[in-house]
Amino acid sequence: MSYVAEAHPQLAIPHLPALIHLLHQPNIHNGITRNIVRLLQFVPIPEPLHGEVMDRCFRYIENLQEKPAIKAFALTVLHNLSQHYPEIVPEIKAIIADRLDYETPAFKVRAKIFLR
Secondary structure, eight states, X not given: OHHHHHHOGGGTGGGHHHHHHHTTOTTOOHHHHHHHHHHHTTSOOOGGGHHXXXXXXXXXXXXXXXXXXXXXXXXXXXXXXXXXXXXXHHHHHHHHHHHGGGSOHHHHHHHHHHHO
């Protein structure tokens, strides 16, 4: 699913509300979450969904128990959204500074890209 969205982002746009809704399911499999958040890196997210996506991504990067790939993808999604909402940059930087020593290499690479 995410590979198709990477190659043809316009195909995923009509399905974004349903996909984002899935992220709120209580016992969703990590693979589904990972695929959806990965997809969000490549797709122009419609403005009405920005707040909900930001909230989810902040929750993922702050969650100590979250899977590393989900955190890394969420950080990239937040980086993309920060182009529209520069006011979220200080909060993201604070989370990165707080978590960087404890995170995986994937998160650290994404964090360094964000901090450039």
